[in-house]
Amino acid sequence: MRIYLLALLAGIAAPAMAQTTPAAVSGSEPSTPSQSDIFAVHGQFTLTAQGTPGFSSPYAGQNSLTPHQIKETVDATLYAGVRPWQGGEVWINPEMDQGFGLSNTLGVAGFPSAEAYKVGKSSPYFRLQRLFFRQTINLGGARDDATATLNQFAARRTADRVVLTLGKFGVGDVFDTNRYAHDPRADFLNWTLVDAGSFDYAADAWGYSTGAAVEWYRGPWTVRAGLFNLSKIPNGETLERDFSQFQLDGEIEHRHTIGDRDGAVRVTVFRNHGRFGRFDDALALAAKAGAAPDTAPVRDWRTRIGASVNLEQAVTASVGVFARAGIADGQIEPYDFTDVDRTASAGVSIKGASWGRGGDTVGIAAVVNGISAAHQRYLDAGGVGVLVGDGKLPHPGAEAIGEVYYSWVPIGPVSITADYQVIGNPGYNRDRGPISAFAIRLHGQF
Template identity: 60%
Template sequence: MTRHPRLWPAVTALVIMLIASPALAQSADKAGDDEAPQSWAVHGQATFVDQANAAFRSPYRGANSLDPAARGRETADVTLYAGARLWPGMEVWINPEIDQGFGLSDTLGVAGFPSGEAYKVGMARPYFRLQRLFVRQTIDLGGDSEKTEADLNQLGGSHTADRLVLTVGKFGVPDIFDTNAYAHDPRGDFLNWALIDVGTFDYAADAWGYTVGGAAEWYVGRWTLRGGVFNLSKVPNSEHLEYDFSQFQGIAEIEERHRWGGRPGKLKLTGFLSRGRMGAFDDAVALAQASGQPVDIVAVRRYRSRSGVSLNLEQEVADDLGVFARAGVAGGDVEPYEFADIDRTVSAGLSLKGARWGRKDDTFGLAAVVNDISSAHQRFLAAGGTGILVGDGRLPHAGAEQILEAYYDLKAIGPAHVSFDYQAVNHPAYNRDRGPLSIAAVRLHAQF
């Protein structure tokens, strides 16, 4: 298995955080109390993931294929969350981060990629990124007063039930849209990309998952209406963002909060529209056939649109048990711009706390997801095309990608958690000729 010993500086940072976090957390708590809103806060997190795949059947492979040999990769990141209240309702946050490591096969080979902690870029040495720098203004509009718990990128205080929240700057679209209490955090719950977000949500982002833009949230009773506009990257799936919204994405979401059997739940409907230079799959195949050259999506890119819509459900069914489900569809005639090679998806799962076996701070999660692509997308891959994550050079026997993931998150010492994760992937990259695939991971995580 391939290993990267230079990851140990990042692991050392995680250990330091475990030692220092009680004192740091206490200092942050002093910024506010139960009566007054916090005026400032400092939080931190460190995560290390060691993930490996077993050898699997592979009669052939292409440029974007997962290596069929048994391989292992590691990722690590350390993030600082520093925030301050500038005036009533106004917060500013900055999140500098140190990242290191690689995803399996350099984050290629599976449309529902198995680690949300693996970016589309990787480095053996630690490197610095400013992932978030944004301001948030909350405007109270009336209703009952509700407590705001201190958290990462959130100061403790209060707000009214009806309110308007405006966020502007650099942050992640999933910070606001398509959130889910049981499947949304690769540092604490599921790892698979198509479980932590709906797989068809081709949200605006650089190669690390962040963008520049603004969002508004209007809370009224049991409803919330969200909308936002964000910069796409300059080139699909790239490291550099557009700066003038000449290539952009608009997102709208409506959330309904309810109680079922006396238990809280949420249902979200999310839609996006991207406008940028994208290629149509059939155009790329036709050009390759006419020219005799390899199929190339870059050669047929022009300014056009791609849209998608998804449903997202979370529901508490017992004090220690919650379930979730997502389903989405996106335009299958045009290449995905940022996220993953998925045109249709459906997923469902559960999250169970460990109180039943005397481990109330532990969590067991189990979920399944099925991803698929359009016929045009299938023809493109069969002709030798490559996408954001997949491309085996050919696709004579296509099939829906099927993924099962289970994890157990164990509370260890202080703020530290250790997770054990297993994923089974059938038809990776929509290819019946390769796989099935088994992937195991160990995750270390701490935050204050």
């Protein structure tokens, strides 16, 4: 079915491309593209094995992470694209997935593997993760060409431009990006280092949504806005189709140089509107019923907002640093990402040129995640969240996570990464942990 759909898209686009002969303009693409300019095929494969030895676990609940386990995840993705006209791109990403995260991706808000989806299966299965259209409209200015990569054609473009993306894709494809910490297949693995932990972005259980985003590039500035469907229920597998429950995203980015080194600052805001539960309402209802609190019976139409700041800066040709900080409304349950109301992270990425391994990378980072007092009371009374819930929380504390990895590139398209994380107060619980998580990741792409 997916192959048929790709062929159909190509069949529709080919006649249009054959009949279109736009006039060449300064800074635009050639008016007679070659076959390689029209079609593109890329692929990736990632195998991640992660395990944790023993750790202190005096009690456990429905969403607790358990000691002494090893889990693996595998995914293989096809990135097939067609360019129907200048500036236009259509991409389709069918993907094969298999495997489980530790404890079926439960027990830690800053979960240690962003390669683990919230849905685990022992047998391989296929998903259509992305199917989207992108249009780039050049507005002038200096040349700012794009190189060919996953879901991106090589293109002649200008610094001033408008980019429209619509269809099914990840909110993180456009918002809260960071060149040092945003790709669990190539850099850090922890969920709250890949993205700001408080950014409750719209997504199904695999991390994708349907909607539209527009980006306006003007000199060193970019302004972004997006509208996306939330899942039908928190942390759900099925997305809304009519934006009855939705997310609005906004972002301002400024690119700069310090000395001759590039950097960027991004401020991202989100507004979720849908049927969400308040923690105190769930606690009040539970007190009357004499049961553990649950946000489902008290869900009503509400709005949850949050904001984060994201920095990246090259220090030398081989060294870059990054940081994020964010906050979200802690009175209302997180919906589609993870149980974080506030977060702060920082780290460094070092290329191996100084020791003769230019393709290798070392990454070192730390993140601290927190929740509101109402959120703590909810978990202490036996409530469960998106990922956490130990049945009680008598001694709450912030999650403190450190991660270090070494990515070895034996040949150009292949990397092998050794990763270690230490997690203090998993699930915001001082009674459990600390947890050590060891991982090996094999990744290849073309």
